[in-house]
Amino acid sequence: MSEKMSSSATASHLEDIKKRGFYLDDVYRHVKSFAVKDVQVVEDGKHLHIEWEDGHVSRFYSMWLRHNCHCGVCLPHTNYALIDFTKLDANIKISSAKKESDEVIVVTWTGENSEEKHHEGPLLTRFLRHHCYSDAAERTRSKQRAMTFHEDKTIPTLEYDSVVNSDEALYKWLVTLSERGICLIKNAPPSLEDMLKATRRIADVQPTIYGTTFEVESAPSEVEASNPAYTRIGLEYHQDQIHYESPPGIEVLHCVKFDECIKGGENFFVDMHEVAAKFKAEEPEDFYALTRIPSIADTVNYKRENPVHIRIQRPLITVNHKDEIVNVLWRPMLMAPLQVPEKDVQAFYKAYKKFYTLVTTYKSIYKHRLRPGDMLSFNNRRLSHGRKPYSENGHRLLQGCYMNISEFQSKVEAFHNKIGGGRFAVRSGAIDWQ
Ligand SMILES: [Zn+2]
Incomplete structure (x- = not known):
């Protein structure tokens, strides 16, 4: 009974x-x-x-x-x-x-x-x-969420048609971006609409002050270019739009034109989380100085139709309550005057010089010369990218867009549950304590 x-x-x-x-x-x-x-x-x-x-x-x-x-x-x-x-x-x-x-x-x-x-x-x-x-459960979760750094320096590739038409290929794209930070989509048709057809499979575009999508092409005269990306000069490692409270997550560069005669212009990448982990192991005192003392990233331009005046102050490196690195933001060019109590100024510059040197001299993990039809996608919260200078002749035209990191992470989690057997998504480089 x-x-x-x-x-x-x-x-x-x-x-x-x-x-x-x-x-x-x-x-x-x-x-x-x-x-x-x-x-x-x-x-x-x-x-x-x-x-x-x-x-x-x-x-x-x-x-x-x-x-x-x-x-x-x-x-x-x-x-x-x-x-x-x-x-x-x-x-x-x-x-x-x-x-x-x-x-x-x-x-x-x-x-x-x-x-x-x-x-x-x-x-x-x-x-x-x-x-x-429990400690044991927390340890297991931390292990599953941890980013892993790969020896393999080849960029994983997928076909445009497959990611547009199949959920399995889309899942491969998501997992690759999540776990390697980069994925090359081959044979994309040249139009902006075709690029968006693929990226919308992950998330809508994250707009910025530069619009919903952007083009990278040499300006007629380098003097007129408001941003060095629009010239032919080389660009050191950097992450895009770090003056935003939520800097873009996934960045896509879609190559429309890249004449064979052009010398240079290759893109190269480094994993900022790998660099920060090395910095933590080798220079702990300076590492913690950069997690504690905030610097300012700003973008100020009153010549535009809609004036821009964005400033944000926060540390370059964020660790969570378990002392794991969760976020690194890097773009020295956007750094505004340091504004912290005097006791921190010297400590900041001591640490900054060392970290700057480590990042700038760090060997690239990925290198790629884009070809028309290439759609290179990468995690802007994990990788820093740079570009070699390129020669005056020929035509190079890229178009691109960004996707928000939370929406990307959401898609990865959902697909892990939908077709991935319920595994956890690894840390994306967002300011997320998990
Ligand atoms: Zn109840």
Whole structure:
């Protein structure tokens, strides 16, 4: 009798959660489910211990669990939790917890000094295991999210037709960009519309002060060019548009014309995260100076029809709470006068000179001379790019666009879940602590 009751209660909790459109089916489809061996309330209700069949132990704080309650009041529909913290006791306790099935644990909480005295709700075990924050689980996640630096210096290629027409090829493009930072799409038709047809498969264009798309072509006279990109001079390693609060993520350079007679003009790339990791290992004191002392990137131009005056102050390198490098921004040309307390000025320049030298002399990991029909895509938040100077003769015309880093990362995560078996996306170089 009691067994029958408990199994029908299980079915209803699970069905009820699924009926409310909780995101389990989409996001947790690939998360391995583990049987629960034991559930125990410990430390006078402060923590819950779950022992799983594989021997792993998860430990959840009372308030963490309350915040993530899966009942119909807390999570009426979709994945937006409605928890009113003003009504909760800061020292909320777990009064009981029981395994209802291998899929559901039901928890009750009590709060003495609060409006909410009692609450009961189910939590999905797959959710708990997936979000377990034990040291072991955190280490595994960090490993999966970490960027890896490759010895292979060839640029991976795909065909334009395939990325436009097949989801499998699009997924390959996403994974390559995510894990190598660069991918060459071959045989793209020359029109702007054709370039956008491919890039829109990832995300819409991220516009900048230079428009939604841009062209790189020599200006008639180098004096008239407002940006050195529009001349034939060489460009040192840099990332584009770092004066933006969210600098563009994916950059695409689509070659329309590049006459064979032109000497030079090759693009070359370096992985800024690889360089920063080396800097951290070799010069820790200077590395941390650059994570702490902010510099300013600016773009100011009042000669334009719409005057531009963008300034942003932040450190060149960002590390997360686990001391992992998550973001590096590099474009010395855009650096405005340093504006920090005097005690930091000398420390900044000591570190900056060393990092500048390391970046500038770092051997390129990728080199490429674009040919008409090439659409070179790369992660502007991970790679710095440069260009060799090129000769006066002949015609070189590139068109390009940017995509936002969050939208790119979103597409990678979604495709990992859709066709990639649910793996995590590696860090993209966004200012994202994961
Ligand atoms: Zn609830």
